[in-house]
Amino acid sequence: MEEEIKRQNEYIDKCREWLSYKEKEKGRKLTACVNTFGCQMNARDSEKLIGILEKIGYVITESENADFVIFNTCTVRENANLKVYGHLGHLSNVKKKNPDMIVGLCGCMMQEPTVVEKIKKSYRFVDIIFGTHNIFKFAEIFYNRIENDRMTIDIWEGTEQIVEDLPVKRQFPFKSGVNIMFGCNNFCTYCIVPYVRGRERSRKPEDIINEIKRLVADGVVEVMLLGQNVNSYGKNLPNPMTFAELLTEVEKIEGLERIRFMTSHPKDLSDELIEVMKNSKKICKQLHLPLQAGSSRILKIMNRHYDKEKYLELVDKIREAVPDISLSTDIMVGFPGETEEDFLETLDVVDKVRFDCAYTFIYSKRTGTPAAAMEDQVPEDVVKDRFNRLLEHVNKIVNENNGKDIGKVMEVLVEEKNPQLDGYVTGRLSNSTVVHMVGDMSLIGKIVNVRLDESKGFYYMGTIIE
Numbered sequence: 001m002e003e004e005i006k007r008q009n010e011y012i013d014k015c016r017e018w019l020s021y022k023e024k025e026k027g028r029k030l031t032a033c034v035n036t037f038g039c040q041m042n043a044r045d046s047e048k049l050i051g052i053l054e055k056i057g058y059v060i061t062e063s064e065n066a067d068f069v070i071f072n073t074c075t076v077r078e079n080a081n082l083k084v085y086g087h088l089g090h091l092s093n094v095k096k097k098n099p100d101m102i103v104g105l106c107g108c109m110m111q112e113p114t115v116v117e118k119i120k121k122s123y124r125f126v127d128i129i130f131g132t133h134n135i136f137k138f139a140e141i142f143y144n145r146i147e148n149d150r151m152t153i154d155i156w157e158g159t160e161q162i163v164e165d166l167p168v169k170r171q172f173p174f175k176s177g178v179n180i181m182f183g184c185n186n187f188c189t190y191c192i193v194p195y196v197r198g199r200e201r202s203r204k205p206e207d208i209i210n211e212i213k214r215l216v217a218d219g220v221v222e223v224m225l226l227g228q229n230v231n232s233y234g235k236n237l238p239n240p241m242t243f244a245e246l247l248t249e250v251e252k253i254e255g256l257e258r259i260r261f262m263t264s265h266p267k268d269l270s271d272e273l274i275e276v277m278k279n280s281k282k283i284c285k286q287l288h289l290p291l292q293a294g295s296s297r298i299l300k301i302m303n304r305h306y307d308k309e310k311y312l313e314l315v316d317k318i319r320e321a322v323p324d325i326s327l328s329t330d331i332m333v334g335f336p337g338e339t340e341e342d343f344l345e346t347l348d349v350v351d352k353v354r355f356d357c358a359y360t361f362i363y364s365k366r367t368g369t370p371a372a373a374m375e376d377q378v379p380e381d382v383v384k385d386r387f388n389r390l391l392e393h394v395n396k397i398v399n400e401n402n403g404k405d406i407g408k409v410m411e412v413l414v415e416e417k418n419p420q421l422d423g424y425v426t427g428r429l430s431n432s433t434v435v436h437m438v439g440d441m442s443l444i445g446k447i448v449n450v451r452l453d454e455s456k457g458f459y460y461m462g463t464i465i466e
């Protein structure tokens with residue numbers, strides 16, 4: 001492993017040499033842009049790409065007119081793919097004006113052979129393509145492209161490797177995502193993630209703890225532990241460990257103030273974890289617990305391994321242990337064979353749980369998943385109608401919940417200068433609700449006590465209490 005890191009650092013050096021030559025040729029610094037689609041995993045991967053790009057010597061920009069543009073792609077739903085093709089169409093024109101521009105594609109979409117075929121055929125101007133398993137090889141792949149001057153493709157079908165300790169550039173100085181595991185073994189029948197992210201692999205607890213300690217020493221006060229199903233963390237380690245045990249260790253890290261995690265799969269959420277959350281001073285009062293559907297019949301066909309009753313029981317247990325917890329969820333409508341009765345079960349769970357926030361999706365057929373081959377795909381107009389009704393239900397409840405903490409004094413982690421209101425800063429409560437208040441930039445990254453004066457729907461206006 002150390003050897004691999006050494007190798008990659010050598011490639012970073014070689015790329016840097018090439019870049020400084022290019023800088024002289026052009027008489028200016030060169031810029032790079034990483035555009036991220038999809039989930040927190042991709043966001044974290046992009047921080048790794050940016051870390052490497054900065055080390056090579058690129059100036060990072062948000063503009064897609066850069067000298068090097070990378071799309072870190074997502075394929076969880078058809079829409080995610082369409083977005084990437086849209087951006088690519090635009091880039092093809094930009095590149096005509098700047099033929100030296102380098103275009104890279106990576107991430108989940110690239111793990112699908114049909115996508116790579118399409119790019120090879122219809123998007124010839126793309127320079128490098130790599131996947132989710134070999135992101136650590138980015139500098140090497142880039143260098144191969146420089147040397148050979150033609151489309152360079154490097155996709156791995158899977159991996160056992162976890163490469164630690166390459167450069168990372170955090171988006172925020174005071175908070176960071178931390179991968180605790182990669183991949184997914186659950187094979188929910190609608191979902192493409194296990195095919196594009198590979199089998200579940202947990203990082204060693206000592207690697208995770210050391211990374212967080214280093215982050216804390218560098219000013220981080222909040223971490224988000226990342227995995228497709230964090231509740232199954234550690235099962236396959238040489239010395240197995242539960243997620244609850246890992247959290248207990250993370251809690252001990254001095255200087256770390258807040259711990260978040262996602263995503264929790266309801267089937268693996270243990271009593272042990274609820275107990276740890278109850279007793280923790282640092283775990284945030286927020287839980288993302290994807291429901292997907294309320295009908296036990298549909299949940300079974302989805303291969304989710306819980307039913308409506310178990311989900312509701314779990315919510316009761318969590319709320320009893322942590323009464324002020326904020327619950328968010330993912331819900332899908334239009335899974336193959338979903339009937340009106342099934343859909344009403346989903347609305348019933350929404351009414352019973354009263355989620356603080358729900359991300360709602362229309363089922364999207366993903367080639368290669370079992371659900372794609374199922375008969376009874378639900379007609380589009382029926383799905384649209386259900387989606388709108390679901391949204392109405394969710395929004396009504398979210399609106400009723402808004403403002404429930406008004407008048408209270410609560411801790412806020414100040415995250416940024418308010419982009420709209422001069423003299424204001426913006427932060428988040430433990431339950432993730434946004435709060436705006438008068439304050440200056442020196443507060444960024446600090447936790448302050450704030451009285452919540454006014455509710456504006458999704459956010460509060462507050463006053464810092466000394």
Ligand code: SAH
Pocket residue numbers: 076077190191192193227228229263264265290292330331332361362363364365366
């Ligand atoms: N690992 C997480 C989810 C990752 S994908 C979990 O198990 O909860 C994020 C969300 O996208 C899922 O919760 C699901 O609601 C949605 N999703 C996944 N596949 C989808 C598909 N084929 N169509 C529509 N939504 C999908």
Ligand code: SF4
Pocket residue numbers: 184185186187188191192193194228229265
């Ligand atoms: Fe997809 Fe299910 Fe894995 Fe989540 S748990 S990533 S929904 S297969």
Ligand code: F3S
Pocket residue numbers: 037038039040041042073074075076108109193196197
């Ligand atoms: Fe999308 Fe890949 Fe995440 S498919 S949701 S970016 S794991």
